[in-house]
Amino acid sequence: MSWEEMSTAKHPCPCGKxxxxxxxxxxDWNRTDSSMHMDxxxxxxxxxxxxxxxxxSSLPSIVQFWISERTQAEYVRLLNEAKTSRQKAKExxxxxxxxxxxxxxxxxxxxxxxxxxxxxxxxxxxxxxxYQHTKTEGVEAYLVRHFENADDRTFAEIxxxxxxxxxxxxxxxxxxxxxxxxxxxxxxxxxxx
Ligand SMILES: [Zn+2]
Numbered sequence: 001m002s003w004e005e006m007s008t009a010k011h012p013c014p015c016g017k018x019x020x021x022x023x024x025x026x027x028d029w030n031r032t033d034s035s036m037h038m039d040x041x042x043x044x045x046x047x048x049x050x051x052x053x054x055x056x057s058s059l060p061s062i063v064q065f066w067i068s069e070r071t072q073a074e075y076v077r078l079l080n081e082a083k084t085s086r087q088k089a090k091e092x093x094x095x096x097x098x099x100x101x102x103x104x105x106x107x108x109x110x111x112x113x114x115x116x117x118x119x120x121x122x123x124x125x126x127x128x129x130x131y132q133h134t135k136t137e138g139v140e141a142y143l144v145r146h147f148e149n150a151d152d153r154t155f156a157e158i159x160x161x162x163x164x165x166x167x168x169x170x171x172x173x174x175x176x177x178x179x180x181x182x183x184x185x186x187x188x189x190x191x192x193x
Contacts, residue, residue, distance in 0.1 A: 003027050013040035014047055014066060014192045036064055048072050050187050066192040075183050082179035089172035093155065094148065096169075100162055101147050102140065113139050116161065117146070123157060152177070 003025040010019040018040030025033045038044045047066040054063045067075070105113045114130045117123075125133065134142045150158055152173055159165065 003033065006032075010039070011193065013038065013043045014068075015040060015043050017042065020066070034062075034064065036066070038066070047192065050075075050191070052187075067187050067190055068192075071187060071190040075187050078179050078183035078186065082176040082183070085172045085176040085179065089169050089176070090148075092172070093166075093169050096166065097158075097162060097164065098144070098147055100164075101158065102143065104162065105139065105143055110134060110139060113143070117143070119157075119161070 004027070006024045006026050008021055008023045010021050012018075013020050020036055020038045020040065020043070023035050023037070025035075027033070036049055038047060043066075047068055049064055050067045050072070051062050051064045054061050104116060108116065110131065111127075114127055115121075117130070118125065121127070130142075137145075146154070147158060155173070156170075159170075
């Protein structure tokens with residue numbers, strides 16, 4: 001597998017006194033790859049590459065740009081704060097609701113458990129998938145995993161199934177989402193160029 005350099009282009013660096021270089025390469029399979037290099041020594045000590053997966057076009061690609069180290073520090077701080085908030089929400093929800101969740105399925109056979117879990121097939125997983133997954137690990141282990149690994153949407157469904165609204169947990173999750181949004185907005189607002 002070899003990469004061939006297709007083009008290089010120089011652009012003005014953030015301080016304007018020098019440049020950075022974008023190099024585009026292609027491999028034998030026509031896959032493309034783009035890399036950035038900071039030519040300016042002053043900017044090299046102040047700016048870092050930020051990259052993010054982009055799903056805007058049909059093919060997933062990576063978007064790259066420069067952000068200042070100060071912006072990066074703020075970005076990391078916001079994400080850490082979001083992580084703390086999610087961690088707190090996770091602890092509270094396990095403490096308060098995991099046993100309630102398990103109780104909900106007590107005395108139910110597999111089919112009945114599936115009906116409760118998916119609101120009679122309205123949600124993932126399909127019955128066949130549920131049977132397959134629970135065959136090896138058992139229903140209880142599956143349900144615990146489903147609860148512990150729940151993403152925001154699945155957790156909201158679990159709470160609906162339990163008929164519980166917990167403003168504290170949902171507040172922490174909302175806060176985390178907001179912080180993640182803020183972090184994302186920040187780097188895009190402060191991006192160079
Ligand atoms: Zn510069």
